[in-house]
Amino acid sequence: MIDWQAIETVLFDMDGTLLDLHYDNYFWLEHLPKFYASHKDWTETETKDWLMAQFKTKYHSLDFYCIDHWEALLGIDIITLKKEINHMIDF
Numbered sequence: 001m002i003d004w005q006a007i008e009t010v011l012f013d014m015d016g017t018l019l020d021l022h023y024d025n026y027f028w029l030e031h032l033p034k035f036y037a038s039h040k041d042w043t044e045t046e047t048k049d050w051l052m053a054q055f056k057t058k059y060h061s062l063d064f065y066c067i068d069h070w071e072a073l074l075g076i077d078i079i080t081l082k083k084e085i086n087h088m089i090d091f
Contacts, residue, residue: 020090031085
């Protein structure tokens with residue numbers, strides 16, 4: 001049995017444990033690139049390549065997970081964009 005009184009900190013692996021990883025992957029790898037391509041008048045391939053390069057520069061940093069960072073870089077409202085596909089969230 002776990003002595004919860006003796007535990008000071010509990011950490012969760014949020015990717016796929018508490019959050020729907022399919023939704024997150026779809027948003028960042030499909031929905032966002034489609035939207036951003038039309039926003040910038042780029043092809044989806046150009047947009048995906050550019051976004052992947054941006055993601056790689058921030059991988060293993062807090063900015064990688066920071067919506068404020070991506071909103072500032074991309075100049076778009078990510079929260080509103082995520083709400084467009086909230087029907088895809090699986091519980």
